[in-house]
Amino acid sequence: MYRYDEIDQAVVDQRVAQFRDQVSRRLSGELSEDEFKPLRLMNGLYLQLHAYMLRVAIPYGTLSAVQMRKLADIARRYDKGYAHFTTRQNLQYNWPKLEDTPDLLAELASVEMHAIQTSGNCIRNVTTDQFAGVAADEIDDPRVYAEVIRQWSTFHPEFSFLPRKFKIALTGAPHDRAAIKVHDIGLIVRRDDAGNLGFEVVVGGGQGRTPMIGKTIREFLPKAYLLSYLEAIMRVYNQYGRRDNMYKARIKILVHEIGAEKFAQEVEAEWEQIRHTATDIPPEEEARVRSFFSAPAYRRFDGTDAGFAAKKLEDRAFALWVRTNVVAHKQPGYAIANISLKPVGKPPGDATADQMDAVADLAEQFSFSEIRVTHEQNLVLPDVAEADLYALWQRLRDHGLATPNIGLISDIIACPGLDYCALANARSIPIAQQLSERFSDLDRQHDLGELRLKISGCINACGHHHVGHIGILGVDRKGEEYYQITLGGAADEDAAVGEIVGPAVASDELTDAIENIITTYVGLRQNGERFIDTYRRVGRAPFKERLYDAG
Secondary structure (H helix, E strand, O other): OOOOHHHHHHHHHHHHHHHHHHHHHHHOOOHHHHHHHHHHHHEEEEEOOEEEEEEEEHHEEEHHHHHHHHHHHHHHHHOOOOEEOOOOOEEEEOOHHHHHHHHHHHHHOOOOOOOOOOOOEEEEEOOOOOOOOOHHHHHHHHHHHHHHHHHHHHHOOOOOOOOOEEOOOEEEOOOOOOOHHOOOEEEEEEOOOOOEEEEEEEEOOOOOOOOOOOOOEEEEEHHHHHHHHHHHHHHHHHHHHHOOOOHHHOHHHHHHHHHHHHHHHHHHHHHHHOOOOOOOOOHHHHHHHHOOOOOOOOOOOOEEEEEEHHHHHOOHHHHHHHHHHHEEEEOEEEEEEEEEEOOOOOOOOOHHHHHHHHHHHHHHOOOOEEEEEEOOOEEEEEEEEHHHHHHHHHHHHHHHEEEEEEOOOOOOEEEOHHHHOOOOOOOOOOHHHHHHHHHOHHHHHHHHOOOOOOEOOOOOOOOOHHHHOOOEEEEEEOOEEEEEEEEEEEEOOEEEOOOOOOOOEEEHHHHHHHHHHHHHHHHHOOEEEEEEEEHHOOOOHHHHHHHHHHH
16 A cells, blocks of 8 residues: 655644644634634534534545554544544544544544545545455556545645535446446546557536436546546636536536536647646656555465365355455455444444454454455455455454445445434434344345445435435425435446435335335346346336335
8 A cells, every 4th residue: 555755744744733723723712613614624624513523534445454553542532432434435533522633633644644635625535446456357456546646636726626525536447336427537447449558537427416427528548648637627627617606516517517528628628738738647656656556465376265165165154244245356365355334233334443453453464454445334354365264254253343244235325414414404324223123134135135225314415325226315394304215326337316216204114115115126026136127127116106005
């Protein structure tokens, strides 16, 4: 993984010192809350319903064991003993005291971490495939380019005060695990007919109040021109993006209003003007960054480990975990191990300090000290020898981290909702807990198969409900919490925005409503097809009829 140089470290250390002074002036009354707000947001500090919340950047979701252990230590010392992993591959502390935040940021800086650009109208944390560098289907490692973009975009003077917040995601494989089509810019690693590496460039995706799927504006961009082309996109957005109406300020609105073809023409014209003088990626710089992501010292194996195969036959619980939580690795004899943060009845994406320490220990023992955070609020150990999987699973089970539900109905994405967020209309966490309990039977979950259920407490869609196979949106109806249901969304290479099924349902009716949808699916599916495939085949009508005529 990438390691700070002296410039990186100086930047974060200077930012900590600046923020320490700003907090001191706020506490003394020298700064009002209105004056302090833009300063704290630049440092990832939000004021939520009950307390401050600090959002910590985890670039492209990659952590070392040392960093994870520090995050656990901070959770104990400055919070309530836990932290929340987000859909932006970041981490949030929900209860820090304002006077402690400079010390907290200093602790982060000591392990090459920060909270810079995790809020505000700037380019946010760049995300990518959680299996980057190890996936069997990968064309190239997208973390290399994500790191280049991180360095280029941090404190970029032209893009620090954009019309609205801006999100970039990359995938290095044909199967999109990074939801790139619902980002402001999505980049897909491609090869041209001559075998040269480059990117398909997708622009104008997003969720929130107006969900849209991004449009391809360039089928193939040679990789050497990545930064200058991104700069051209950002310049067009900066020039034409709305600043008079925050609800129309996202780049997706601009692309929609002028059309993808016209937007692409504007970008190409801008790029033609700057491409010969703008910053781009010299081969030696790409090689330097790539060296930080070189493969670890893998052991040599011939075929599948016999002990691993035997344990799957001997221990059904282990076999179920392997079925959902273990993914093929590009290196023979190794596997990718997913760690679910969605145990039955618990808030999705939360981990205790003890659990974070345990993951750090397991990463050191089994996965070359590396951990990944997924945009679906889980963790990954990317480099586990097949021979070690059974021992890993046993240790995970001891810490409540071996739930075998990745990609199943209880692997729920949920935002903090009205329990924490001042913007929310309804609670998300209790709904997720109720649904995970209703569908807790593992045999039933595995029979249902892949089913992406996502919950947002308001239209800002932090829970990605628009692209859930089943999406749930909290709405306020005269002071009461109701929930709108959407079906048919997807965040992969076949991305789609879900369709509203009908009127919102009351909170005490929601779990039964989802049960009705699942029962309908089971009755309609053919040859074991997935929920999303059944929905695409039969459409909304039978689900709507069952849901609203059932009573």
